[in-house]
Every structure is written in structure tokens, then in C-alpha cells.
Amino acid sequence: MPQPTQSQVHVDAILTNMSVAYMNEMDSFVASRVFPTISVNKQSDKYFTYSQADFYRDQAKVRADGTESAGSGYSLSTDTYSSSVWALHKDIGDQVRANSDTPLDPDMDATRFLTHQMMIRQERDWATNYFTTSVWGNDSTPSTLWDATGSDPIGDIQTGINTILSDTGYLANTLVLSYNAYKTLRNHPDFVDRYKYTSADSITPELIGKVLDLPRVMVMKGVYNSAAEGATASYAQVGDKDALLCYVAPSAGLMTASAGYNFVWNGVGGGLGTSVAVSKYRMDWLRADRLEIESAWDFKVVSSNLGYFFSNPVA
DSSP states (O other), X not given: OOOOOHHHHOOOOOOSSOOOXXXXXXXXXXXXXXXXXXXXXXXXXXXXXXXXXXXXXXXXXXXXXXXXXXXXXXXXXXXXXXXXXXXXXXXXXXXXXXXXXXXXXXXXXXXXXXXXXXXXXXXXXXXXXHSSSSSSSEEEOOSSOTTSXXXXXXXXXXXXXHHHHHHHSOOOOEEEEEHHHHHHHHTOHHHHXXXXXXXXXXXXXHHHHHHHTOSEEEEEOOEEEXXXXXXXXXXXXXXXXXXXXXXXXSSOOTTOOOSEEEEEEGGGGTTSOOSEEEEEEEEGGGTEEXXXXXXXXXXXXXXXXXXXXXXSOOO
């Protein structure tokens, strides 16, 4: 008895309610959250720096009757920032646009692609220049690595906190961990033992922060492909195996100390005051539309002694 076949009763079509794309989650990136952001109107400029030594010197003296008070003062200098403009574009040809099936949305897809690309660039810029040695006031590799028997990560980090306090008078408030460092700490008996009788939850960044008395613990989870277009992909985590302990100001302000600031130029926003701009314009000679993203920033260490860097604390 003849019957219709599956291929005769159904023609394969594109699903309109799902598709597959690999993208880092936005909370995988830490670069835009570590340092306070300052929106600046000029791409480059100067700012004032007060002398720490002058402010911390103990100079008040007993004043005898009828005499002048002891005199003092402080020195003032300037430093500079310069926000580089980063940009990338993706073209959408008229033929591609006209033949795109649902659920493809060439403009939306290109915008998400470009935004993700800019986030990777910003994360790698921060990590390459500031999540590394020879930048901060102290570099340290624990004598016993945190993933080795007998290690003391709590003691090592407390040493860093005390060092920053002794050098500056500020208590560190931020710990940035590579994922490799984080997964070691969350399974370390020194942290697990603190909660094994009080919580059934796994060790989170927040619980690590409570043990260390640090309000912010950030975990780097960004991944990027270092291979050129067309070559075999080579994926790597941005954060490697390091950790950064620092004090950063809750927000930028006058006479406010911070390990670093992020000077973001709002001039790329076309007068809208935004720090990231995605523009679309027509290229008739190519019969295509171009979507272009621009952003301008300058991550800058402004107080190196407010940072303590752990270089490869895990194997």
C-alpha cells in the first residue's frame, strides 16, 4: 500500500524561534567595571595630582603663647590622559539583506557582533596593560601556590591588604580574579571550611569577599580567538592565572584617590554624550550599508601603590 514519505509531507525550513551564536556573556568582562569611569569632553587633557607624602606628614606642633603656628604646605603636579578611538565595521550587501530569511535580522545581528567585538578589545586592552607585572606598587608570587597543599591564600591576600594600607592608608576594596584563580579559591579548604557548617551553597565570589572583607570580587571569564580570520581558531581566556588586589574609588571625584580611572571620551557619540556609538550609513558604490562602532577610552593607573598584583598564584 503506497504511503507518502516524510520528505514528501515536510520540506525542511529554517526555524524562526532559535539560532546558535557563540558570545561571551556581558558579565564575563570586567574591564569597564574595575576602574571608575570618567566621561571627558576632550580626547586628551590634564588632571591635578596632590603629593601623598605632603598630605601624610605629621607636622602639627605645640604652639607657645604669643608665637606663630607651625607652617606647612603641599606640592601639586599634573598628569595626562589620552583616549584612543577604537573602531570596527561590518558591511551588509543589498543582496544579503533582500535574501535574508526570518529570523535573521542583518542590522541587529551586525550590531550585536560589533558590540561583542568592542567588549573583547576593551577587556584585552585592560588585561594586557594592567592585569600584569611591573605596573602596580607590589608584585607577588606566593611561595606556596594556591592550588598546592599547605597554601595560605587568605594569608597571602591579607598581606596584600595590609601592604596597601601601610603604604596609602586605604583598605583594599576590590579583588579581580582570573577564572583559574577563582576556581582554585572556591575549592580551597580554607574557604570551604568557613562555610561548611553554615551554608549549603557553593563558594561564590561574594562569599570569598566576605571572608576577605572585600566588598567587590570580580571574576574574569572572557574568551577570545587569537587566530587571524580564515585560520584555525585558537581560543584562550583573557585573564590567564593572575589576580589583582586594589583600592578603587566608588566614583570619580575631586581629591579622590583610586588605583586607576577609565577616561572615556564622549566625543564619539555624535553630540549625544555617549561613550559608544554605532552608526549606519549608505555606500551606493558598493550597493551596501555599513554599520560601524566607535568607542574611545584610556585606562590609566593613577595611584600604583593602591594595587597589589599576584602573578601566577596558581599553577
